[in-house]
Amino acid sequence: MTADTSRRADVRRWIPGLDAVLTYKPAWLPRDIIAGVVLTALLVPQGMAYAELAGLPAITGLYTTIFCLLGYAVFGPSRVLVLGPDSSLGPMIAAVIIPIVGSGGDPARAVALASMLALLVGLMTVLAGIGRFGFIADLLSRPTQIGYMNGLALTILVGQLPKLFGFSVDGDGLIAEAAGFVRGLVDGETVPAAVTIGAAGIVVMLALQRWLPKVPAVLVAVVASIAAAVVFDVSSRGVDLVGELPRGFPPFTIPWLSWSDLPLLIVGAAGITLVSVTDTISTASSFAARAHQEVRGNQEMIGIGSANLAVSFFQGFPVSTSGSRTAVAMRSGAKTQLTGVVGAALILLMLLLVPGLLRNMPQPTLAAVVIVASLSLADLSGVKRLWRQRRVEFILCMAAFLGVALLGVLPGIGVAVALSVLNVFRRAWWPYQAELGRAEGVAGYHDLRSYPDAERLPGLVLFRFDAPLIFANARSFREEVSRLSRTDPRPRWIVVAAEPITDIDTTAADMLEDLDEDLNAEGISLVFAELKDPVREKIDRYKLTRTIDPAHFFPTIEDAVATYRAQTGAGWATDDPPSRRSP
Structure with a gap:
C-alpha cells in the first residue's frame, strides 16, 4: 500500500x-x-x-x-x-x-x-x-442502568403531568413536583380541554404503537x-x-x-x-x-x-x-x-x-x-427478571432508582455509576472460593459444595480462588488458606487451582511471600497449578520463587496431583481414573 x-x-x-x-x-x-x-x-x-x-x-x-x-x-x-x-x-x-x-x-x-x-x-x-x-x-452496569432509567421515566412523567393538565408548578425534584401537582388538582387549576387533548394524544400514540x-x-x-x-x-x-x-x-x-x-x-x-x-x-x-x-x-x-x-x-x-x-x-x-x-x-x-x-x-x-x-424508558420486566434471577442486582437496581427519584437526576447518575463500580469491587473483594475433589463419574476436579461426596487425597487440599489476587482480596485469600492449613488431618500440600487468577499485584505478592513462609514453618507446601503465563512472569519478577519452590508450579491440576502421589505414595480409594461419562 x-x-x-x-x-x-x-x-x-x-x-x-x-x-x-x-x-x-x-x-x-x-x-x-x-x-x-x-x-x-x-x-x-x-x-x-x-x-x-x-x-x-x-x-x-x-x-x-x-x-x-x-x-x-x-x-x-x-x-x-x-x-x-x-x-x-x-x-x-x-x-x-x-x-x-x-x-x-x-x-x-x-x-x-x-x-x-x-x-x-x-x-x-x-x-x-x-x-x-x-x-x-x-x-453503568445493566441493573443500575435499568434502575436509573426507571427513575428517570418516573421523574419525567411526574414533571410533565402539570403541563398535561394545563397548569404549571414550582418544584425542585420528584417529591416537590408531585406535591405541587397534587396541590394544583386540589385547588382546581386543571384545564379540562388541556387534559382532553393531552390524554387523547397519549391514547392515540400508545394504540398505534401497539x-x-x-x-x-x-x-x-x-x-x-x-x-x-x-x-x-x-x-x-x-x-x-x-x-x-x-x-x-x-x-x-x-x-x-x-x-x-x-x-x-x-x-x-x-x-x-x-x-x-x-x-x-x-x-x-x-x-x-x-x-x-x-x-x-x-x-x-x-x-x-x-x-x-x-x-x-x-x-x-x-x-x-x-x-x-x-x-x-x-x-x-x-x-x-x-x-x-x-x-x-x-x-x-x-x-x-x-x-x-x-x-x-x-x-x-x-x-x-x-x-x-x-x-419507553421504563423497564419493569427487567426489574422483575432481576428479582427472580439475582437479588443482589435487584437491590442495586432499586438503589439506582431511588437515587434518581429522591436525590435528583444528576446525583442519580453519580449513584448509578458508584453502585456499578462498587459491585465490581465487591466481587473482587469477596470472590467465590472453593475446595475441590474428585467426583465419581465426572472428569476432572470439582467444587465440594456441588459434589459433597467427592473424594480427596489424604494430605492434599485443592483450593480454587475465582478472582485476580489483588490488594482488596489478599487478606481473604490468606485467611482461607490459613483455615485450610489447620484442618484435620493437617495437609502437606495446598494446591491453588489458579486458572481464574488473572493478576497478582504487589500487595498480594507480599502476602504470598509471608503466607508461604508461615506454611513452610508448619511443614506445608504452597503449590500452584494452571497459572497463566503472564501471571507466572509477574511471580518471577516479584522474586516470589525465593520462598515458593520453583518446582511447585504445574501446568495442570492433574500434574500437581500426580507429582504429590509420586512423592507421598498417597492413593485414591479407587485407583481408577475418573470416568468421562455423565453423572
Missing part, C-alpha cells in the same frame, strides 16, 4: 461521511429520501417536546435536530443511526440549567448555558473517542391535535399553543459564560457524556447486529461528539442516539445517513418557508409526546 493510499484510507476512516459518499449507490437514493420524509414527521414534534423538557424554547429543539444530523452524517460510522434531542437527557440538561438561571429565568441565558453544555459534552466525547476510552460506557407500529403515531397525534385546536378553538378554553416559530436560519454563536458557571456545567457534561455514550454504543450494537455490521465504538464517540459540537454553535443542546427514531428510519428503508440529511433539510425548509405550520399545536400534546417517550 502506497503512502497516498494509506492517507486516503485514514481520511475515510476518520471521516466516515466521505466514505459513504464515495461508495454511495444510486439505487439507494429513493429509499433514503422516503425514509427522510417519514423521519421528519417524528423529528419535529419530538425535537420541540424534548427542548421544553430540558427547560428551553421549543425552537431550539429544531435547531439541535438539524445540526446534530448533519454533524453525525459526516463523522458518524453507522449508516442508519439517528441522533437528536433525547428524553433521557432532557431532565439532566434541565438539572444543570435551572439552578443557574432559576425557574422561569431568561430564555436567552438558558439557551447559552445549554449550548455551552453541548460544547463541553462534544469535547469530552471526541477526546474520549480519540483516546479510545470507549470502555467508559461500561461504567397495533399499527408502521403508522407514524406521533405525526397522527400531532395532526389530530392541531385540527382539534383549530376546530374547537381550544386557546379560548385556556389551552396554551406553541405559537409561530422564529423564521429563518439560527445564527452562528460561540457559547461563552462566566467562569462561575463552569463547575456545574462540567459536572453535568460528564454525566450527560456517560449516559449518551452508553446509550449510543448500546443502540449502535443492537442495530449493527441486525445489519451484520461491525460496531466502531471509539468512532461512534467521535461521531456523537462532533454532533454535539455542531449544535453548540447554533443555539443547540446535548444530543444522543434515539432507538425509536433509528427504528423508524430502518422500517422506512433508510440505507445511509442521507436519510438524516434529508430530515435536516426538510426541517430547515419549514423554518425558512412555513414557520407558522405548527403554531396551533397544543402544549399538552408536547407533554403527551414526552410522557409516551418516558414510558
Whole structure:
C-alpha cells in the first residue's frame, strides 16, 4: 500500500461521511429520501417536546435536530443511526440549567448555558473517542442502568403531568413536583380541554404503537391535535399553543459564560457524556447486529461528539442516539445517513418557508409526546427478571432508582455509576472460593459444595480462588488458606487451582511471600497449578520463587496431583481414573 493510499484510507476512516459518499449507490437514493420524509414527521414534534423538557424554547429543539444530523452524517460510522434531542437527557440538561438561571429565568441565558453544555459534552466525547476510552460506557452496569432509567421515566412523567393538565408548578425534584401537582388538582387549576387533548394524544400514540407500529403515531397525534385546536378553538378554553416559530436560519454563536458557571456545567457534561455514550454504543450494537455490521465504538464517540459540537454553535443542546427514531428510519428503508440529511433539510425548509405550520399545536400534546417517550424508558420486566434471577442486582437496581427519584437526576447518575463500580469491587473483594475433589463419574476436579461426596487425597487440599489476587482480596485469600492449613488431618500440600487468577499485584505478592513462609514453618507446601503465563512472569519478577519452590508450579491440576502421589505414595480409594461419562 502506497503512502497516498494509506492517507486516503485514514481520511475515510476518520471521516466516515466521505466514505459513504464515495461508495454511495444510486439505487439507494429513493429509499433514503422516503425514509427522510417519514423521519421528519417524528423529528419535529419530538425535537420541540424534548427542548421544553430540558427547560428551553421549543425552537431550539429544531435547531439541535438539524445540526446534530448533519454533524453525525459526516463523522458518524453507522449508516442508519439517528441522533437528536433525547428524553433521557432532557431532565439532566434541565438539572444543570435551572439552578443557574432559576425557574422561569431568561430564555436567552438558558439557551447559552445549554449550548455551552453541548460544547463541553462534544469535547469530552471526541477526546474520549480519540483516546479510545470507549470502555467508559461500561461504567453503568445493566441493573443500575435499568434502575436509573426507571427513575428517570418516573421523574419525567411526574414533571410533565402539570403541563398535561394545563397548569404549571414550582418544584425542585420528584417529591416537590408531585406535591405541587397534587396541590394544583386540589385547588382546581386543571384545564379540562388541556387534559382532553393531552390524554387523547397519549391514547392515540400508545394504540398505534401497539397495533399499527408502521403508522407514524406521533405525526397522527400531532395532526389530530392541531385540527382539534383549530376546530374547537381550544386557546379560548385556556389551552396554551406553541405559537409561530422564529423564521429563518439560527445564527452562528460561540457559547461563552462566566467562569462561575463552569463547575456545574462540567459536572453535568460528564454525566450527560456517560449516559449518551452508553446509550449510543448500546443502540449502535443492537442495530449493527441486525445489519451484520461491525460496531466502531471509539468512532461512534467521535461521531456523537462532533454532533454535539455542531449544535453548540447554533443555539443547540446535548444530543444522543434515539432507538425509536433509528427504528423508524430502518422500517422506512433508510440505507445511509442521507436519510438524516434529508430530515435536516426538510426541517430547515419549514423554518425558512412555513414557520407558522405548527403554531396551533397544543402544549399538552408536547407533554403527551414526552410522557409516551418516558414510558419507553421504563423497564419493569427487567426489574422483575432481576428479582427472580439475582437479588443482589435487584437491590442495586432499586438503589439506582431511588437515587434518581429522591436525590435528583444528576446525583442519580453519580449513584448509578458508584453502585456499578462498587459491585465490581465487591466481587473482587469477596470472590467465590472453593475446595475441590474428585467426583465419581465426572472428569476432572470439582467444587465440594456441588459434589459433597467427592473424594480427596489424604494430605492434599485443592483450593480454587475465582478472582485476580489483588490488594482488596489478599487478606481473604490468606485467611482461607490459613483455615485450610489447620484442618484435620493437617495437609502437606495446598494446591491453588489458579486458572481464574488473572493478576497478582504487589500487595498480594507480599502476602504470598509471608503466607508461604508461615506454611513452610508448619511443614506445608504452597503449590500452584494452571497459572497463566503472564501471571507466572509477574511471580518471577516479584522474586516470589525465593520462598515458593520453583518446582511447585504445574501446568495442570492433574500434574500437581500426580507429582504429590509420586512423592507421598498417597492413593485414591479407587485407583481408577475418573470416568468421562455423565453423572
